[in-house]
Amino acid sequence: MTNVRIGFVGVGSMGQCAHLKNYVTVADCQVVALAELREELGKKVAARYGVPRVYRHHEEMLAQEKLDGIVASQPFTRHGLLVPELLKVGVPVFTEKPLAGSLEVGERIVEAVRKSGTWHMVGYHKRSDPATMYAKAEIERLKQTGELGKLRYVRIIMPAGDWVAGGFNDLIRSDDPLPKLDYDPPASDMDEKLYQKYVEFVNYYIHQVNLMRHLLGEPYQVSYADPSGVLLIVQSASGVAGTIEMSPYTTTIDWQESALVAFEHGYVKLDLPAPLASNRPGRVEIFRDPGNGATPQTIVPQLPWIHAMRQQAINFVRAIKGEIKPLCEAEEALEDLRVARQYIRLLTGR
Structure with missing residues (x-):
């Protein structure tokens, strides 16, 4: 081809x-x-x-x-x-x-x-960010070598902010009336109010639900939903703990999403840019402190000037x-919808 x-x-x-x-x-x-x-x-x-x-x-x-x-x-x-x-x-x-x-x-x-x-x-698209691709490869390598010990914890934080980052500056508009569209039926196991809550969650936070599995490298279950709606706690198939923090604070002209993947003797940290930011990858920081007299190191690799949407x-x-x-693929994305339903059930009791 x-x-x-x-x-x-x-x-x-x-x-x-x-x-x-x-x-x-x-x-x-x-x-x-x-x-x-x-x-x-x-x-x-x-x-x-x-x-x-x-x-x-x-x-x-x-x-x-x-x-x-x-x-x-x-x-x-x-x-x-x-x-x-x-x-x-x-x-x-x-x-x-x-x-x-x-x-x-x-x-x-x-x-x-x-x-x-x-x-x-x-x-x-976060999977396609050069920073995520680099971090994922390093996480898998560290799991294989064991040089920083076992994987212990994954924390993702996503404060709401300026996700557009000027990305609509060149949007083409028209005077066409908005077309009338048909939509899928709502979920049969939820009333209107609960379904709206579910749709809002998957719209805003499904990226983080998916990224959690990607970084863990295995399936997970939701074990706790804080009543505040700010914190979601998970446990992976092998017992690794994880948290997703959902807008514990907000920003107006910035985007401060990050993930921390912690091993026993170090971590891989991932900072991600606004979804529509152009020509800007995320940032990766790798901290190693293996002990036994070795000098701790922090490494920040230089990544290519490619944004996630282009790489996607x-x-x-x-x-x-x-x-x-x-x-x-669709089959894995279906698992994100299952995780979201677990969270909403724990949060609301329904």
């Missing part, structure tokens, strides 16, 4: 500024078409980014184009309606996180993936070409 032919379904704010503007700069990738219900917006976006063909409906695009992959940036509460349709084409599909707005819908999507013979990559686009294209595995 030479150029990977990508079709876009939806080029609203995230479709443009998180995804399209990155894909059009990826080597060996060509965005050949887009589908956008807002006709004026579709034409303006296509003109800006050099996309040769524009369709009103994704059905038209799928019927006319020979694609190698599909990027669908849509509200996650309509993934259950859209994703199975896209999978019928038999090419890989990328969507934003989370997989769906409920476990039931997520399960239907996973079943559709299994029947399609292809795969569905869910956009947990590169990773999706590479996965289509068979060079790497998709970083997070």
Whole structure:
């Protein structure tokens, strides 16, 4: 495969500024078409980014184009309606996180993936940040060598802040009326108020739920939900403790998300930038204090000037070409929805 032919379904704010503007700069990738219900917006976006063909409906695009992959940036509460349709084409599909707005819908999507013979990559862009990729490799190496002892604890903190970081400055707008969309049904085991609480949690904190498993390298269960809604405590399959701190404070013009992965004699610390920050990777700090007279060391590796959304686009294209595995597929993303349901049940008793 030479150029990977990508079709876009939806080029609203995230479709443009998180995804399209990155894909059009990826080597060996060509965005050949887009589908956008807002006709004026579709034409303006296509003109800006050099996309040769524009369709009103994704059905038209799928019927006319020979694609190698599909990027669908849509509200996650309509993934259950859209994703199975896209999978019928038999090419890989990328969507934003989370997989769906409920476990039931997520399960239907996973079943559709299994029947399609292809795969569905869910956009947990933090996994694609060069800092996360470096930290993950180092964590796995330390677990294998045992040079800093056993893995003991993972702490993730995500204070709400300026997640956009100027990322919408070049957003193309139009005067098109907002289209009327159909959405997935709510979860059958929750009333309206509880379902809204669940949807809010997976919208705001599912990245951290996923990142916890990624850093641990194994599944985990939620063991405690603090009534304040600030703290979630987990225990991994091998007994490692973990916490997710959810907006214990907020910032207005900064983003201060971080993860601490603690071993007995050191740690790997990961600082992540705002999701839409450009040309800026996260930061990794590695502390080693093995004892026995050895001098403690703190190492901060220099990382390439690549932001997570761009690296995520590169990773999706590479996965289509068979060079790497998709970083997070639908089946694993379904586990995030299960963890979220555990948390809400512990928090509310329902």
